[in-house]
Amino acid sequence: MNCVRGIVRSTELPIGKDEGVAELTNMETKLGEVMGLAMAAQAATEKVTRLAEDEAPELVGKLEQMHSEAAETEQRCMRIVDTLEGKKTAIQEEASATKRKGADMMKIYLDPDSDALDGFEFLTMAEAGEVGHWKVLKAMTRSISDEEVAALCEWAIPIQERHFTDVKAASEQLAAAEDPAAVS
Numbered sequence: 001m002n003c004v005r006g007i008v009r010s011t012e013l014p015i016g017k018d019e020g021v022a023e024l025t026n027m028e029t030k031l032g033e034v035m036g037l038a039m040a041a042q043a044a045t046e047k048v049t050r051l052a053e054d055e056a057p058e059l060v061g062k063l064e065q066m067h068s069e070a071a072e073t074e075q076r077c078m079r080i081v082d083t084l085e086g087k088k089t090a091i092q093e094e095a096s097a098t099k100r101k102g103a104d105m106m107k108i109y110l111d112p113d114s115d116a117l118d119g120f121e122f123l124t125m126a127e128a129g130e131v132g133h134w135k136v137l138k139a140m141t142r143s144i145s146d147e148e149v150a151a152l153c154e155w156a157i158p159i160q161e162r163h164f165t166d167v168k169a170a171s172e173q174l175a176a177a178e179d180p181a182a183v184s
């Protein structure tokens with residue numbers, strides 16, 4: 001059975017034409033997910049910036065760049081979603097659900113004792129997830145009507161790969177500066 005996600009029940013919506021149930025294709029669902037990950041990435045980079053400010057101020061510039069690229073990614077996704085007549089609400093729902101899951105994961109992973117290294121380790125997982133999701137979306141853009149999404153993937157994938165490389169390098173830099181024998 002097909003699992004249709006992102007459905008908005010018509011009973012929850014105000015009465016209006018074309019505002020009812022929107023079934024998303026797998027590709028549209030994935031588009032919602034990468035948009036939600038870009039939203040979650042903005043919150044995550046803000047949180048890790050606060051952790052890094054005192055401990056590793058030299059890494060803040062990279063975090064700020066990642067934050068602004070995540071914001072641009074969200075905007076570029078939204079520009080495409082805006083053109084998908086009748087699907088906009090359902091895709092935005094999917095994005096919001098993914099953003100909430102990202103926020104929950106961050107809350108579980110980072111506690112009040114977390115340091116900058118913990119923050120960059122969390123970002124390493126999150127950025128790897130973004131790279132993976134964008135590649136899945138790209139693999140789904142097979143028809144000519146998906147041209148704009150395919151172009152967005154071409155733009156986003158190298159940026160997400162760079163994010164992953166940068167946060168992994170930052171984690172290793174912070175870990176190398178720690179005393180492995182110290183009791184934490």
Ligand SMILES: [Fe+2]
Nearest residue numbers: 041130160163
């Ligand atoms: Fe990213």
